[in-house]
Amino acid sequence: MKVLVLISNVPDTTTKIRFTGDNTAFDESGVQWIINPWDELALTRAVELKEAGSVQSITVANVGTKATEATLRKALAVGADDAIRVDTEANDAFAVATQLAAIAKDYDLILAGIEASDYNGAAVGGMLAELLDFNSVSAVSGLQIEGDTLQVNRDIDGGSQLLSMSTPAVAIVQKGITKEPRIPAMRGIMMARKKPLNVVAPVGADDRTSFVNFELPPAKAACKMIDEENAKEIITLLHEEAKVI
Amino acid sequence: MSVIVYTENWDGKFKKLSFELVSYAAAIAKELDTTVTALSIGNVADDELAQLGTYGAAKVLSVSDDRFNSLDNKALSKAIAHAAQAEAAKAVVFSHNNLGKAIAPRVSVKLNAGLISGVTTLPVSVAPFAFKKKAFTGKAFAQVQVNTDVVVLTFSQNSYELVEGGSTPAIESFNPQVEDADFATTVQETNKVTGKVLLTDAEVVISGGRGMKSGDNWGGLEEMADLLGAGLACSRPVSDEGWRSHDEHVGQTGKIIAPNLYFALGISGAIQHLGGVSSSKVIVAVNKDAEAPIFEAADYGIVGDVFKVIPQFVEAIKEMKA
Numbered sequence: 001m002k003v004l005v006l007i008s009n010v011p012d013t014t015t016k017i018r019f020t021g022d023n024t025a026f027d028e029s030g031v032q033w034i035i036n037p038w039d040e041l042a043l044t045r046a047v048e049l050k051e052a053g054s055v056q057s058i059t060v061a062n063v064g065t066k067a068t069e070a071t072l073r074k075a076l077a078v079g080a081d082d083a084i085r086v087d088t089e090a091n092d093a094f095a096v097a098t099q100l101a102a103i104a105k106d107y108d109l110i111l112a113g114i115e116a117s118d119y120n121g122a123a124v125g126g127m128l129a130e131l132l133d134f135n136s137v138s139a140v141s142g143l144q145i146e147g148d149t150l151q152v153n154r155d156i157d158g159g160s161q162l163l164s165m166s167t168p169a170v171a172i173v174q175k176g177i178t179k180e181p182r183i184p185a186m187r188g189i190m191m192a193r194k195k196p197l198n199v200v201a202p203v204g205a206d207d208r209t210s211f212v213n214f215e216l217p218p219a220k221a222a223c224k225m226i227d228e229e230n231a232k233e234i235i236t237l238l239h240e241e242a243k244v245i
Numbered sequence: 246m247s248v249i250v251y252t253e254n255w256d257g258k259f260k261k262l263s264f265e266l267v268s269y270a271a272a273i274a275k276e277l278d279t280t281v282t283a284l285s286i287g288n289v290a291d292d293e294l295a296q297l298g299t300y301g302a303a304k305v306l307s308v309s310d311d312r313f314n315s316l317d318n319k320a321l322s323k324a325i326a327h328a329a330q331a332e333a334a335k336a337v338v339f340s341h342n343n344l345g346k347a348i349a350p351r352v353s354v355k356l357n358a359g360l361i362s363g364v365t366t367l368p369v370s371v372a373p374f375a376f377k378k379k380a381f382t383g384k385a386f387a388q389v390q391v392n393t394d395v396v397v398l399t400f401s402q403n404s405y406e407l408v409e410g411g412s413t414p415a416i417e418s419f420n421p422q423v424e425d426a427d428f429a430t431t432v433q434e435t436n437k438v439t440g441k442v443l444l445t446d447a448e449v450v451i452s453g454g455r456g457m458k459s460g461d462n463w464g465g466l467e468e469m470a471d472l473l474g475a476g477l478a479c480s481r482p483v484s485d486e487g488w489r490s491h492d493e494h495v496g497q498t499g500k501i502i503a504p505n506l507y508f509a510l511g512i513s514g515a516i517q518h519l520g521g522v523s524s525s526k527v528i529v530a531v532n533k534d535a536e537a538p539i540f541e542a543a544d545y546g547i548v549g550d551v552f553k554v555i556p557q558f559v560e561a562i563k564e565m566k567a
Contacts, residue, residue: 122362155492
């Protein structure tokens with residue numbers, strides 16, 4: 001089974017979020033970039049399945065400028081065999097899915113994280129499945145491969161399900177798919193330098209959405225502090241002042 | 246023209262979030278000077294369907310076809326897009342939950358529509374459509390506009406109110422154009438959570454962190470949850486240690502929740518944790534470290550020992566209920 005893992009290049013999760021240009025763009029100055037945490041879980045599961053012998057090859061793909069290559073190299077160091085970068089800026093989920101559809105049709109299984117931690121679109125995986133006319137399943141918290149069939153654990157609102165599903169398919173994954181993201185070892189980092197990172201030209205694609213501007217959440221009022229021995233007072237305040245219980 | 250809202254059911258019943266969703270869709274419809282059609286897929290009795298009218302649905306399309314019970318994403322998307330086309334929908338509204346997030350992107354492609362996921366407000370404008378949504382996992386809001394005529398939305402629950410005052414809706418059965426080949430998912434096993442409040446439904450959430458020291462110390466949290474009808478959650482270290490199951494993990498890489506009240510007990514409030522809970526209306530924090538970042542996000546706080554505070558909370562809740 002040939003697997004493609006979609007990689008989004010996002011600011012480190014501890015980044016202080018700031019905007020520039022009159023709040024129209026994210027301020028990238030001084031930002032550390034990482035593999036989107038959910039994509040990292042997807043990649044880790046793919047590597048585990050390859051080690052178990054049920055996956056033959058893992059390709060990672062990203063739509064972005066040259067600046068995202070460091071993140072793709074990290075993905076190669078974790079254990080992907082090769083990488084594809086579609087050379088254009090990623091500004092809209094549909095445009096990104098259109099770019100990916102042009103390179104993704106020959107894979108049996110495509111893995112995507114449930115959302116990216118920057119624009120929280122939760123969109124590209126499902127759009128790509130639709131563009132390719134693949135099956136799709138989301139909120140995946142467990143994945144096994146048996147021959148050409150996927151065994152998938154999926155969360156539903158109110159519980160979970162075990163499914164079987166034929167390929168080709170897109171699986172959109174979340175926490176639980178693997179225990180912890182894999183950290184690249186020194187050997188992996190050395191090998192990653194020699195692995196192929198293919199840059200492909202973009203196809204024509206329309207942006208269906210545009211970000212107009214951004215704002216930070218309003219500052220919170222100061223926390224009302226209560227002494228440990230008067231803890232019961234908080235319950236009274238929640239009942240009488242905040243009126244939430 | 247219409248606004249169409251997909252109302253998921255749970256064993257033939259709707260939930261508060263379904264009614265919030267219909268109320269929200271009705272408010273958008275009002276701005277467009279049109280009406281709401283609710284789409285229900287599954288076996289739902291007419292009197293249950295009629296409740297959607299109370300919250301503003303002028304019409305209900307009901308699909309009773311057992312093949313959809315597998316929640317196959319491809320087949321569901323096809324059916325919903327078909328209904329949207331039949332109703333000449335200008336806006337298609339989903340819940341920003343597991344199923345909505347799975348289906349909405351596919352439907353948006355079928356309808357050549359722009360998708361905005363996780364919207365929290367009524368439209369900022371309707372021509373073009375523009376909405377506010379959360380970005381950077383709760384650390385910011387973005388205003389997003391679509392460059393298409395039709396918009397597909399997933400709506401973050403707990404961002405709007407229930408608005409009653411509608412009337413009896415017209416209930417029609419609907420036969421979407423789907424074939425057996427569209428259903429690729431076979432459900433082997435379903436495990437329903439019973440006897441506890443789901444995190445995604447909970448208006449109050451009791452959450453424990455590393456400060457709880459062990460999974461064996463959850464008795465007080467469970468008692469609070471029982472008394473308040475609350476959901477239980479935990480921080481990432483707790484689920485990584487296996488003290489609690491991963492589906493209770495809230496935070497940037499776990500579940501993102503927005504209850505009315507969130508108790509953070511023994512949680513320091515790392516930025517990744519706050520990303521998952523900062524939209525809660527009221528946050529109560531108990532932590533031994535006065536410098537813990539959770540106090541910057543909290544409304545009420547105690548610097549102290551969780552093991553001394555939780556029994557007092559339990560007692561006070563019992564007194565309040567008495």
